[in-house]
Amino acid sequence: MQPLTHAVKTARYRKIDRRFLSLSAKAGDVAGIRDAARGRDVLLTIAFGDAQCLDLQVRLARRLVRHDLHIVADNSISEAAADENRQLCAARGVPYVRLPANPWTVKNPSRSHGAALNWMWRNILKPAAPAAFGFLDQDLFPTQPCDPFAPLQDVAFYGDLRRAGARWYLWAGYCFFRFDAVSHKPLDFGLDWFAGLDTGGANWEVLYRDVDPNALPQRPITAFAVLPGFELRQAYCEWRGSWLHEVGLDGDLSLKAKKREAVLRLLEPALQDSPRSARQ
Template sequence: MRDLPDYSLGEWARAAPLAHGVRRLRNVAVDAYYARRPAAGHAALARELAGLDGRFVAFTIAFNLPEAVALLSQGLARVHPGVPLVVCDNSDDPAARARIAALCAARGHVYCALPRPPAIGSRGNASRSHAVALNWVWRNLIRPSRPSGFALLDHDLVPLVPDDLAARVAHHPIHGMVRRGPRGAWYLWPGFSLFDFSAVAGLKLDFGTDTPRGLDTGGQNWRVLYRRLAPSDIGRARTFQVLLEDPEVGAPEPFLLVDGFLHVGGAGHRGGGAAALARVRRAYEADPDGLFARLMAGAVPIAPTD
């Protein structure tokens, strides 16, 4: 919720601060309860993560699309071979979970089957479900494993060009795509955000939404972290709108490109989900080396929001 002085007299008359406060208390209680639930095979998972101590590690929240995880995995292996991937499975389709687990076993990724999401305040709300999952991962996987730094990546990102992700946070505590709400607060898009672990290890990070401030998943970190940072503390991702042509579609289709990662966007629902992902996969597999240059030829920079 917003700071109390930020509410207008009309909002006080409508008891908006009370409604926002009650919802916030509910979300905090739900997250705390969920964070105490262990994942299946948690002890073995902890041992796997212990082997990554001190390394820069990527984490992704998977949801019902093994094909997306496969393409993310393929791209990381090609252009970021030194970055381990931890796949945290939030799928509600048992068949998808089985396929994602098998893919991770075959490709050497750490796999975590997240506990079933809480029924209150998350099921049916994609942003909230993503936030609950990220909070579980922060508390149960990232903090205990103590990587040198970590990336939070959407499962429908496709890495296209080599980069040193760890170097992105060597001189900044955070790096990513800034999204600003209507009241001046901002947050990093959790689909591509990088953190220096030492800068946030002692914080109670909260990837929840902050709807009263107009902030989506990750917005609660405005209160915990972002509002305390100077502009020089923030590494800004280079973001572009790019067009991908596909003969089967018949027209160029817009996508987001962030620091060399192509974002399919809403792969769980947009354009049939799997269909949109299949179009990207065809373009990627046809020319993985030349796709980035092709996209950048018609790229339009996305202006920063602050």
């Protein structure tokens, strides 16, 4: 009975997602952002209730990451947190969209993130037709000058690989796509939990299945405990190439404040000394 149960649940999930995708943004100049994104290289961050974290990424991306436009899509639960993010984006000159109420946020964070990505794809990116676009987790920070769009000269898409048995997909926190190579496909940046695929994995059938993952550019990923004297599981962080991933939802949550302080110390040289991005 398991396949039948999975099919029924999947149909119900998709019905809920379709309704969410049809809702209007709570705030933000959607038409203006579409116009600004057209034909350009676009970074897109899904924000979730941590203005300090978002501010760090916005500042570092502006200084270090070659891009044309950085959009923030706010998937925060509380309106107070969303208002902080909105004010931050206004102060930094970053286009901001307050997403509609997400039906999955409390029930399933992975589904919530996937639905947020799909809303932005359906309502902003696809009608805007950028040259290329990339998704970033808000707690992922560049520390050295880089051009994440450069590899798209040779491949249609790339990012950090995740595997589930014989299947693979790109981690939703760092993945980049050339628009002309994927725009005609029925993309779904959600998850396929029944196949063991987290956020972004629902693109397996339409995008990844026939591509050799070994042909895509990769960067080293190293896990480490950011707090001396603590076990990895307690103070988990990652170096993803030269990008620092705080992994805010992992580790001992009672150490969250100390972990943020340690991350800030690691980021301080980049915040103080880094050059501005070559093109914005």
